[in-house]
Amino acid sequence: MIIRRTDLPLDRDAHARFLPWLIAFMVFLAVLALAGVLVVNRAVERWDTGISGTLTVQVMPSQKTGDGAAARQRVLDDIMDVLNSTPGVITSAAMSEARILELLRPWLGDLASDADLPIPQLIDVTIDPDAGVDVSALGRRLAIAAPGATVDDHRIWLDRLVRLLRTVEMVALAIVGVIGLVTIGTVIFTTRTGLAIHGEAIQVLHLIGAHDAYVARQFAGRALLLGLKGGLIGFIFAAPTLMAIGYFGERMQLEAMPVDGLGLVQMALLAALPLIVAAIAMITARVTVLRTLARMP
Amino acid sequence: MRGAIRGFCRQRGLFNPVMSEKNGDFVVRFENVGLRYGLGPEVLQDIYFDLRPGSFHFLTGASGAGKSSLMKLMYLAMRPTRGSISLFGRDIAATSRRDLPALRRRVGVVFQEFRLLNHLSTFDNVALPLRIAGAREQELRKHVEELLTWVGLENHLKARPPTLSGGQQQRVAIARAVIARPRLLLADEPTGNVDDRMAYRLMHLFEELNRLGTTVVIATHNQQLVERLGHPVLHLDTGRLHTPSRNADAAEEPVATDDGPPLPYDPEVLNYL
Ligand SMILES: Nc1ncnc2c1ncn2[C@@H]1O[C@H](COP(=O)(O)OP(=O)(O)OP(=O)(O)O)[C@@H](O)[C@H]1O
Numbered sequence A: 001m002i003i004r005r006t007d008l009p010l011d012r013d014a015h016a017r018f019l020p021w022l023i024a025f026m027v028f029l030a031v032l033a034l035a036g037v038l039v040v041n042r043a044v045e046r047w048d049t050g051i052s053g054t055l056t057v058q059v060m061p062s063q064k065t066g067d068g069a070a071a072r073q074r075v076l077d078d079i080m081d082v083l084n085s086t087p088g089v090i091t092s093a094a095m096s097e098a099r100i101l102e103l104l105r106p107w108l109g110d111l112a113s114d115a116d117l118p119i120p121q122l123i124d125v126t127i128d129p130d131a132g133v134d135v136s137a138l139g140r141r142l143a144i145a146a147p148g149a150t151v152d153d154h155r156i157w158l159d160r161l162v163r164l165l166r167t168v169e170m171v172a173l174a175i176v177g178v179i180g181l182v183t184i185g186t187v188i189f190t191t192r193t194g195l196a197i198h199g200e201a202i203q204v205l206h207l208i209g210a211h212d213a214y215v216a217r218q219f220a221g222r223a224l225l226l227g228l229k230g231g232l233i234g235f236i237f238a239a240p241t242l243m244a245i246g247y248f249g250e251r252m253q254l255e256a257m258p259v260d261g262l263g264l265v266q267m268a269l270l271a272a273l274p275l276i277v278a279a280i281a282m283i284t285a286r287v288t289v290l291r292t293l294a295r296m297p
Numbered sequence B: 001m002r003g004a005i006r007g008f009c010r011q012r013g014l015f016n017p018v019m020s021e022k023n024g025d026f027v028v029r030f031e032n033v034g035l036r037y038g039l040g041p042e043v044l045q046d047i048y049f050d051l052r053p054g055s056f057h058f059l060t061g062a063s064g065a066g067k068s069s070l071m072k073l074m075y076l077a078m079r080p081t082r083g084s085i086s087l088f089g090r091d092i093a094a095t096s097r098r099d100l101p102a103l104r105r106r107v108g109v110v111f112q113e114f115r116l117l118n119h120l121s122t123f124d125n126v127a128l129p130l131r132i133a134g135a136r137e138q139e140l141r142k143h144v145e146e147l148l149t150w151v152g153l154e155n156h157l158k159a160r161p162p163t164l165s166g167g168q169q170q171r172v173a174i175a176r177a178v179i180a181r182p183r184l185l186l187a188d189e190p191t192g193n194v195d196d197r198m199a200y201r202l203m204h205l206f207e208e209l210n211r212l213g214t215t216v217v218i219a220t221h222n223q224q225l226v227e228r229l230g231h232p233v234l235h236l237d238t239g240r241l242h243t244p245s246r247n248a249d250a251a252e253e254p255v256a257t258d259d260g261p262p263l264p265y266d267p268e269v270l271n272y273l
């Protein structure tokens, strides 16, 4: 074993046997919660940069303008004129019909292309987010230029969604924090019990000339071992759970709101979690022992 | 036998004569020391004494007189409630806690209740002080086995203390106290559980260590032993230390009688120590 021969029979302490299982449970919960945080964080970041500064102008096919291609082109030109004359608008491009059908497919299936449905026209607009474009004023001007044209500002609903997700993220992070605190508390309790059980032996080591660190090292080594064991067990249970969630999550994905899942960095962070927890257990045990022994003469 | 252990010690380099301390330097110095447990009465009062390097003392006194308490102060298990204690020329009160382990390693202690670690083998118990001091395993193995052979426990290296007799445990405790070449050896009732023959054998061990420079203090009830060996006596009477007597003859005469007032401390008397 990595742990050297110890002077205290810590490996026989019955009270410490539950520690790996508790740590396993904590690591399991922490891995899931942290995975949630990372996925949400990544998605929100992507949507934020991807969607901020974009608008969509939607033109519903209207009776007045008719259905002909020429009529449609005229309306489109009018809208483009308005957009191009608006300060702050960087680009504007009409979406091809094929692209629109593709976007509608998740909702309408092949119906959209088969049937002779009136398809709205969509224009992607990018604006300078710092230019302070008045979206509602733009909407009114567009409606005058082309009846049936509306502006869809992504920011409004995105902001709400992002706020909700940020809250979820905070809650999950708080859960990770609480899990950490519970782990620390448990290790402190276990270590204190161990100190009491081995009080006599520790006293003798002390009187023979052992430094506090000599005793602390034995407790810390033990806590590290138990922590690694628990962390590993917890991770072994958490990994397949995460994969299952990921699999079902992928099947439910909406094209409009792409979720990337976990990248390499995120996965590495999750894999490091058991090690981090074991390290926390070790440091906690060491500090607890040193603090207790400092009271000896 | 004396030759044997001296040879053993020299050969292993265990004991260097420790007479290097300058004259006037003391291994132990107590000045006006008092001790109480919690809020209880003072169990030690107005203790003054010095121990010269290489001296050998018996510490006597009735049960409850405070012998173990005095020992505890010397091996730094407790701080005095008043007065000052110096060990190897260092004032304990002025020594930082970080430096105390180094001082403790120079003191070998045979505890009255042995205080062996029951989960460790005889070998590991005796090896403990060397391991704590950072000795390497190859180095300490030979030392420990030879010392345990010398105290007659060569067949019990792997035995755990609870499986040993009282006398055997006592010898393990003594071996643990002397293995790391202490400069001060404190033995609290070290021959209480052995027959007379073994008692004298162990006393000879202490005398050999003393001859090689270790300062020795032995607390004992065994008046016969004190008289036979004739070392100066520190006598405790209900918490007060009485002037030591030079030899067995003097020890036979009571230094203080129970009805008389305790003799005052006289530094001159202590100087011959
Ligand atoms: N831990 C303690 N708490 C409170 N009082 C104590 C403690 N240890 C010793 N005493 C008291 O201190 C006094 C001296 O005890 P000590 O053990 O030093 O005596 P002793 O001379 O070693 O006795 P013995 O020969 O029986 O070993 C006694 O009155 C005892 O009751």
Ligand SMILES: [Mg+2]
Residues within 6 Å of the ligand: B067, B068, B069, B112, B188
């Ligand atoms: Mg005693």
